[in-house]
Amino acid sequence: YYALRTDLREISRAARRNALVSTDSGVKPDLRVQQHKATVTVTDAHSYSVRIEERSQVLTYAGKKDNAELKLSWNSSNPEPVLERATVTDKDGVRHEVGKDEINVLDADWVASAPRYAPSRTKVISLPKVEEGSLIDYAYTTTYRNLTAVSWSEIFASTDAVDADEVEIIAPASLPLHIDNRAGAKVTKEGDQQRITVKRRLLPIAREAGLAPAKTWAPQLSFTTVRDDAAYAEALRPVLAAKCQPDDAVKSKAAELVAGLQSDADKIVALRNFVAKNIRQAGPGWGEIPASELSGATPTLADGYGGAADRQLLFVALLRAAGYDATPALFATDELAVVTRRPSEALPQGYYTALGTRLRLADGPVDFAYLSQYADWRVNAADGDVVLPLDSGTPERVKSVANDSTTSYAIAINENGDATVDYTSEVRGEGATSFTSWASEVTPEDLSRYFQSLITGLSRDATPRGENVIEKGAVGKLGYGANVADFAVVQGDLAYFDLPGSVGEIFPGANESGRRLPYAVGSRHDSKAVWTVDLPKGWKLSGEPSSIDWDGPAGVGNVKLAVSSERRDDGGLRLTWTREVALKAAVISPEAFPALVELNRRMKATDTWRVLLERE
Template sequence: MRRTLVRRIPLVLLMALTSLGTAGAQEWNTSPEELWAALARAGGAESFPSAEGVVVFDTREVDVEASGLSRTVQHTLRKAITAAGARELAVESFPYDPLSAAVEVLRCRVFPANGGVREVDLATVIDGLDPQALIYWNSRHKSVPIGRLEPGDAVDLVTRRVGFTYALLDGDQGADESRFVPPMKGHFYDIVPFWSSWPVVEQRYRVTIPLDKHLQYQFYNGAAEVSDRIVEGRRVLTFTMRGFKPLEKEPGMVALSDVAPKLLLTTATDWKAKAVWFHDVQEEAESFAVTPELKRLADEITAGLATDEDRIAALNHWAAENIRYVGLHMGTGEGYTLHPAAMTLRDRGGVCKDKAGILVALLRAAGYESYPAMTMAGERIENIAADQFNHCVTVWRKPDKTTVLLDPTWIPGVREMWSSREQQQEVLMGLPAGADLLTTPVSPPEKHPLDLAVRSTLKDDGTLEGTLKLVAEGQSDAALRRLYRSRVRSEWAALDETMLTSVDPRAVSLKVTRSDPDDLRKPFSMEIDFRIPGYARTLEGGSLMLIPLAARDPVGQAMHADELALSTKPIERRYPVRIGCSKLVRLSERMALPAGAKVEGLPEAVKRDGSGRLTATWKVVGGELAVDESLTLTKRIFSPEEWPSLRAALESFRKLAETPILITFARPAKEKA
């Protein structure tokens, strides 16, 4: 497992905070006088000159039952400093899934800057459907229409939330709160961000839990004051941070949750126990039961294929291409329980867990051992068994017990079995005997090449004619296919043109030969015969000035590729930076020069090593300009220590793309004709 980039600070018992109690103690019944005093202590624009507002306090009181059911009362006092901050406070919204949680607004009051208190009528609270696309799971939100506010106004808000984040439903949607017992019954977890877009004077999180619950916790990316006490036969833990500011974001940085202070709590023993539970839930639900239809389908898909790898690939890509991504409310099992594979086959649609589940069933129908797995796309999973998942994938376990990860959700239009955009990502496999959390390895950049070769001829008048050849593999291949597959076929010819017009709008594609983006049997390739009138600028005296076409990475420009799009600021980074995938870009051009031409201004050869590697040479050989460049982006996530070499390689690569050369002639311009 890779070394974590996050500094973990042990939680030391520093002090016992006052007023310890349970979430039901209604400590939020604070008098207006006390709130006015808190606002005065917090200050305003003079204390927070660049902020739109300030969080005076954010307190959460969590009460956990023996069943694992939790109730949270959150009390916030926020003050607007600017007009933009006032607009942000004018409406408060609280998303929730009615199948797994309930939200109630207990109180809302406005403290105008000019004095007094205005009560917001709770009858005006709106319970509405969330805007939804692709996933239609009846998610909702409670909105509090606070009304027009002015700079200096503050909002005192108290809410109560019951339930959890993920749903494992039993079909009983009665009014009692027992339906909000978490899926891993008897267990509790929480993930608490200690960050905000506004400065925070104080944030406090307190959980009261039965003594027999073995609650583990860890604070990441910072430190907090901690109190751990026994009160009236229950364990009460309080975590407090004071006086923290918003993190300054950096272009291309990893998810905020990877670097900002956060608290994780769980009663689960370890990841192995979680993996066993996840496995058992699916088997008890018979999610992967092989029906005659599934068996027949598996036989049809694998017919005539000789090797295990070919059969697995065929089943994986069938699930990827034939189960459309759409989430509908299907009742039981909208969370950790995967829907029956027979249901997914019938509907030919589902989300990641449904695509993973039907692949498990198809693999089993074909005689292979297979299980589901959970992961977190886009964020790191910390090494404490709080539920940190948003994605489901598939595991093929070979007879020698080694495992291969498969992802039918992320590989439509991808020649891979597992998307390398998921490298350096944590996965928990739901194996019968459990499994530890693993981190997927770096995918070698050589598996994701983008090879562009130009054979061109420069005319005396500055016209450039020639042929561009392109071959890609891995995620470079996938990125090109994605350009086409996201559009209707009638637009593909126009898209072909952009491979050159992205660099020069005068470019004319005379003939285009391209592989079918829907055919995954061979790497994506393209060949374009082109003509670009006036590509080279004619200077006084007949000299020509140009930048070699290949050096400008025209296909990379058309794709808005990382090697051109990733910001090279700041010079030094505090946080890791993330790109789409490791990558190898090879650019070459052989340009036949006009007779008698002499080339001036050739850049020196470049060689840079490290997390970003670049070799480049421009030279004249036998009447031809020879350009060769190779840029290697070695991984997907780079540490701050690796940033300088990556940045240097990118800047050098981009500088070459902007470096003009001068073509002069030994004879007078009037004799060139």
């Protein structure tokens, strides 16, 4: 009875508070969180637990859909999460408790195909009678053990209205914690314990496209037991040392694979391709299980399968067995996480996203963030990514082939407006690897349909001309030719046409100037497109063509569109449009955001890409 009275009282209070939400932030939330508390208990430098307690009210239908289930994920090398309670009080005051029939445990997708590993599971808790106005109350505890290091983070930002967001961290006083306190938390020491506490009220944030990482604009509280990259490498090194040492079976396989090969390139490719082709990828992702739970090279070779990390450990062992200087290495593949890391910031949680390999040769290192038989042997990681060789503990930048693309359209228009179009695209770096993979595995039927879709994309009346081009390797190349009837619309002394493949926004979602929170460009983008148009004799451009020379805010990069013309030997005019895009990961403030919107507007504008001609 007391619990029922409490629930009814909270529902009544929440109803009176709802008006404050739109008044304060102008954003209508789907959920009002009356209380959220995270209690983090650190046992030592390798284990901790997190207790989550939340009490919230559903405000909208979307809130009902998003909060009808509670999902708790864990790997069975750790204890199963403990659900203390889960209840729903409907708007009529009736209290419903979760029963056994409403709890299901599901295995991760990889479990059946990788029985060697401790399975990862998700406990799906279906909350009963969740409707608009319902009050949801739950508490659970998740425990993590045998970690290389303990890291945890809380960012105080939500699309929901949160009346009280509370964090309490309890750790041994003797355990050094590297704390990033940008949330106004209180740090105290009491006897043999240290405590970090904070409580905040959160207004709902707007749901905006391309939102920058919350750590760049919202209050954050985080801690880690490793100060920096070197400390993390030092902690991880002994955990993986024995797992990448070649035993007799690995040595025998390496000798078999490199037998008769003379060059380093041939030997390295043979070892890499063996793992890529013959060791099936199946198992947990990096960080899904403690590093100590990885199988290592020997079981991975014997069983013929392994997760991405274990396949890399086998590759390291094979390289060592063949006489090469190789070490496991961590890779930070999230460009935005790299550029937003502050100089004085301790190692952020999840900063390194993959375990790979650093191979040292006389003419420089070669990095392997992934293993693909389709990659050029020196292009196995993205140029510019951060790599942390575990033996040195010093982060470096990957030196590989830059990922870029070039496309060209060669268009020749006759007096009637009909045209021939020759299209060519080239990709380098990781783009070439992806292209080679696709071109090697696509069926002839699908390839034919793909080329047909490209040609009909020019015009429904377009027909193929000549042979299609597919070239695989360090530079991936694709090309086709087409005849296009009525490519240009001719009306007396005037004509017009649209440049193919040209219209499109540069910054996805940057369509409205009004913005509250920073926008993020998530990765590098380097591309060049060239349109060469041969006009029939006696025709010229009408008016001044659009040109763009745009330098973006916050060093995000630049976009250029230039138009030039020249006379051909036969007296006709040749026009050339060149578009160059060079962007990098960056965070754009709301104040600078309109510059992106304006560029998108110009790049999508009809007059930018529609070409008007007149007779000379």
